[in-house]
Amino acid sequence: MITISNLSKDYKNKVIFNNLNLKIPENKITFISGPNGSGKSTLLKCLLNLEDYTGEIRYDNCHFEKVREDVMVVYDNSPLYHNLTGYQNLELLTNHSFKNVNENNQDILMPHFLKPEILKSKVKNYSLGQKKKLSLMRVLLTKPKYLFLDEASNGLDHEALLDLKSLLRKLSVDTTIIAIGHHFEYYTSIIDNLILMNDQSAIQIKDFELQEGEGLNDIYERYIK
Amino acid sequence: MTSTNVILNRTKKEIKYQWYSRIIWITMIISISISLLNIYGLKSKAASSYDLYVRTYNLYKEEGMDVDKMLDMPINISGTGSEQVVDNPVRLRLEEAATSINHLTINSIVTNTLEWMTFVFFPLIFAIYSIFIASYDYKYKTVSIKATLMAPSQLITSKILSIFLGVLVVFVVTLFSSLITGVIFHNQVISGIAEQTLTRFDNAIVPNNLTLQILFSLLVSLIFASIGFFMGILFKSALLPVILFFVYDFIIPVLGRYDVRNLISVIAHDIFEFKGRFQLFKPTPVSEVTSFIILIIVFALSIFLSYASFNKQSKYNM
Numbered sequence: 001m002i003t004i005s006n007l008s009k010d011y012k013n014k015v016i017f018n019n020l021n022l023k024i025p026e027n028k029i030t031f032i033s034g035p036n037g038s039g040k041s042t043l044l045k046c047l048l049n050l051e052d053y054t055g056e057i058r059y060d061n062c063h064f065e066k067v068r069e070d071v072m073v074v075y076d077n078s079p080l081y082h083n084l085t086g087y088q089n090l091e092l093l094t095n096h097s098f099k100n101v102n103e104n105n106q107d108i109l110m111p112h113f114l115k116p117e118i119l120k121s122k123v124k125n126y127s128l129g130q131k132k133k134l135s136l137m138r139v140l141l142t143k144p145k146y147l148f149l150d151e152a153s154n155g156l157d158h159e160a161l162l163d164l165k166s167l168l169r170k171l172s173v174d175t176t177i178i179a180i181g182h183h184f185e186y187y188t189s190i191i192d193n194l195i196l197m198n199d200q201s202a203i204q205i206k207d208f209e210l211q212e213g214e215g216l217n218d219i220y221e222r223y224i225k
Numbered sequence: 226m227t228s229t230n231v232i233l234n235r236t237k238k239e240i241k242y243q244w245y246s247r248i249i250w251i252t253m254i255i256s257i258s259i260s261l262l263n264i265y266g267l268k269s270k271a272a273s274s275y276d277l278y279v280r281t282y283n284l285y286k287e288e289g290m291d292v293d294k295m296l297d298m299p300i301n302i303s304g305t306g307s308e309q310v311v312d313n314p315v316r317l318r319l320e321e322a323a324t325s326i327n328h329l330t331i332n333s334i335v336t337n338t339l340e341w342m343t344f345v346f347f348p349l350i351f352a353i354y355s356i357f358i359a360s361y362d363y364k365y366k367t368v369s370i371k372a373t374l375m376a377p378s379q380l381i382t383s384k385i386l387s388i389f390l391g392v393l394v395v396f397v398v399t400l401f402s403s404l405i406t407g408v409i410f411h412n413q414v415i416s417g418i419a420e421q422t423l424t425r426f427d428n429a430i431v432p433n434n435l436t437l438q439i440l441f442s443l444l445v446s447l448i449f450a451s452i453g454f455f456m457g458i459l460f461k462s463a464l465l466p467v468i469l470f471f472v473y474d475f476i477i478p479v480l481g482r483y484d485v486r487n488l489i490s491v492i493a494h495d496i497f498e499f500k501g502r503f504q505l506f507k508p509t510p511v512s513e514v515t516s517f518i519i520l521i522i523v524f525a526l527s528i529f530l531s532y533a534s535f536n537k538q539s540k541y542n543m
Contacts, residue, residue, distance in 0.1 A: 041541070048373050050541045065376065069231075073373050079366035081242070088245045092238050093370050095231070
């Protein structure tokens with residue numbers, strides 16, 4: 001479980017959020033959403049220790065530094081080395097060494113992820129979707145304990161989206177997944193926990209139940225407005 | 226994984242990046258090419274000096290002089306500057322040829338290479354190399370990924386270690402290839418020289434302080450590598466630091482006695498004799514100890530400031 005206690009963050013004089021208290025359950029999929037500027041990205045930066053903050057964030061009662069090796073993140077802009085091949089990116093942008101990536105990870109690399117011949121070519125020749133798939137492969141192959149997905153579904157084709165959804169469900173058995181974004185329809189069927197951020201604070205909705213014909217966007221509308 | 230293991234693992238990956246992206250190869254090829262240019266220049270000079278000796282020898286021989294006796298006689302030079310008169314030009318040309326050819330011997334080729342590379346080319350090559358290593362994660366925005374994989378200090382340490390290792394490899398390979406090429410060129414030049422003449426070449430240049438010269442050159446290389454690294458981290462890109470470095474190295478004159486270039490020159494003139502093709506400018510006097518201490522401070526400060534700058538920067542979507 002990730003425990004956020006009295007978390008506050010401001011940039012110069014602008015308060016982003018104030019005294020946030022959240023509990024992100026272990027081995028569940030948590031979706032964090034909110035209007036633009038509500039602090040979703042800032043919360044992600046704090047969770048990943050990329051920004052200073054006041055308050056406390058504990059990963060299973062440990063500081064981030066203790067669990068750093070078990071944390072992986074997929075960013076919306078898919079940062080990768082464009083001058084290198086897909087395989088070389090997989091090797092360099094993790095703390096692991098992979099041998100026979102495709103053969104040894106059939107369970108993780110779903111049919112619509114990148115094929116070996118594509119992984120052998122340079123990333124500068126990849127489409128936006130292929131870059132996103134490579135970013136996802138990078139984190140999925142390492143089987144992290146905590147997985148952060150920042151608008152991870154953007155740019156993926158229909159088949160890859162279906163693959164990812166089923167894979168996230170499978171991974172959540174022993175991975176705590178935190179997805180951030182606005183893609184409600186996509187996450188509706190797989191999330192366990194919803195956090196809505198707005199107006200310097202956050203609402204955590206556990207075990208929510210959707211009425212027939214209702215989607216996450218309806219809950220969003222209800223809570224945010 | 227312990228902190229040391231993380232650093233070693235990441236250093237290995239930094240080196241792999243340099244390998245995959247060919248940065249280390251490009252750096253090595255440039256360094257070796259520039260060094261070989263010097264060796265080729267030394268060979269040309271040796272060949273032309275020997276040719277001049279042969280022509281002088283034949284000229285005086287045709288004029289009926291006992292040139293072999295002249296070769297055993299000392300040289301007397303009278304007059305000063307352009308008015309100098311040499312009474313034994315055959316012996317003079319022989320000694321000039323001997324000196325030029327001896328610059329290609331194993332004994333002096335390393336010193337010659339160090340003199341040629343240490344004061345202009347190694348600083349430039351290693352500063353630019355470090356700027357690229359420092360800035361490539363900003364260019365590809367992969368800092369945000371690496372900052373989650375490891376602590377900022379581990380990231381900087383692994384980059385610095387990979388740079389130092391890269392500098393050492395390029396340095397050693399450059400010296401070694403120059404040495405091999407020098408030996409080949411030396412053999413080529415002396416293969417056309419009569420044994421009897423070769424016996425007169427026994428005034429070989431015996432280098433002094435070779436170990437000190439190598440260590441000092443390595444120190445200069447590491448100082449500029451660390452300055453380049455700091456600039457790459459500070460500016461988060463390669464272009465501006467490279468331009469700044471070119472301006473500092475080639476356009477701005479030495480800014481006084483405490484300019485790094487002057488301090489290096491102070492120590493260099495104590496260690497090197499500059500008998501080859503490269504002549505280093507005469508420095509404004511500063512004591513060697515002061516120069517050395519300031520250079521070490523510059524080196525340490527560049528590394529410290531790299532850590533400090535990186536810690537202060539945002540690592541998200543840079």
